[in-house]
Amino acid sequence: MNRLSLGYLSLVVAAFMIGLGNIWKFPALIIQYGLGALLVYLLFVAMIIPLIAVALESTKHRRYELLEYYFKEYGRPAFALLFLLFNMLLISYYSIVGGWTVTSLFIKNVTASLVGNMLGLLLVFIVLILVLIRGKEKTLDVMVVSVGLFFLALIISGIGIYAHLPNKSAVGGILSGIFTWKGLSLRMIRDMAIQAAYSLSLGMGFYLVLGEFLPDTMSGVKLATFGAVLDTVASLLSTLGIAMILAVDPTIPVQGTALLFRGLPSVMLNILHLPILLYLLSFAVFLAAISSMIPIGETMVRIYINLTNISREKTVPAILGAGLILGIVNIFGMNLGIDTITILDGAVSTFVLFGGIIAAWAVIEHRDYIPESLRNASYPGIIIVGILGIYSLYQMFVGRQYVSFLLLVGIIAMVLVVNDKVKSYLHAK
Secondary structure (H helix, E strand, O other), X not given: OOOOOHHHHHHHHHHHHOOHHHHHHHHHHHHHHEHHHHHHHHHHHHHHHHHHHHHHHHHHHXXXXXXXXXXXXXXXXXXXXXXXXXXXXXXXXXHHHHHHHHHOOOOOOHHHOHHHHHHHHHHHHHHHHHHHOOOHHHHHHHHHHHHHHHHXXXXXXXXXXXXXXXXXXXXXXXXXXXXXXXXXXXXXXXHHHHHHHHHOOOOOOHHHHHHOOOOOOOOHHHHHHHHHHHHHHHHHHHHHHHHHHHHHOOOOOOOOHHHHHHHHHHHHHHHOOOHHHHHHHHHHHHHHHHHHHHHHHHHHHHHHHHHHOOOHHHHHHHHHXXXXXXXXXXXXXXXXXXXXHHHHHHHHHHHHHHHHHHHOHHHHOOOOOOOHHHHHHHHHHHHHHXXXXXXXXXXXXXXXXXXXXXXXXXXXXXHHHOHHHHHHHHHHO
């Protein structure tokens, strides 16, 4: 397995990009807004790709670890700590949702089940620890295998479902209804811009981690583009799968977790009688969740090792153990009626947008190792994610998400305040 080939590294990038949002959020938006949404989405993807390419090129040319990069290049190691902390929050609740893809097969109403949440959370963290403790190269191998199995499972299950459809011609009608022109609106443009930023996994730090590993001849633009193409293909395949499910029962919910944990099982078990394909689809969704969490975990591990010089064997259990504890706190909060997932997601999703700008900081600082053409191409993306970040802050106030706002601002303020102390500590190492 050639870890330095474009094909291998494109699969790594795709594994990071592809997540649960590809499977339920993207199709729901396309169903709602139509063909115009797809075109707008592709436009924003094209505008955000340069930001990813800048992140890849930044550490590639300096061969720095993520923490080392911000410390030596800009004197801002706090930027790396922001990725560490917000990734920690992300993995604490995303692991719960990812675990539902398995536990929902044997626990009804799993999203409200204390036992189901605990089992799913533990399963995800066990997998993450087993993968991450083996080292960076093995981590990348697992990501490549996972995304390959994801596509294979998605395709096989899609073929199987189509073969058992009672009315195959209905799929064409559903698809034509989905991909029809429904006009343009500011709301649609906003939603698709946000979906593009989230789908490409902007602002989580992994592209900076990966860049340090790239060969000198590898184009960051080409790698980011290939990954984005695979990510979009995954979203379109998921939309096709949902169209087939709607052809069987057009009344099923397509918004959020209700699709996967109510609508899909109802069709697969009660109408098509295909439990094996339901298990295969659940396996594919689980792989999508895991393959996007592994690089988030890898980013946290690399930053912590670079900060403390503690061995990987000790760092992985410590970092993921902290994430597991946060996840357990989230579950008990949910059990007490506190929507902890929404609170954390509000803070993390807003940071991800600003994190995209931090990842492309070489453009802000006008560093000469970023080609001028790439630097110029990245400015529209920076403006877009900046506007989206400000809009997200505004929405926090409108939606009275004050806890999310305080969490976001509190973490950023705390980390920036300790920046000089972290610099002094790193100088003394």
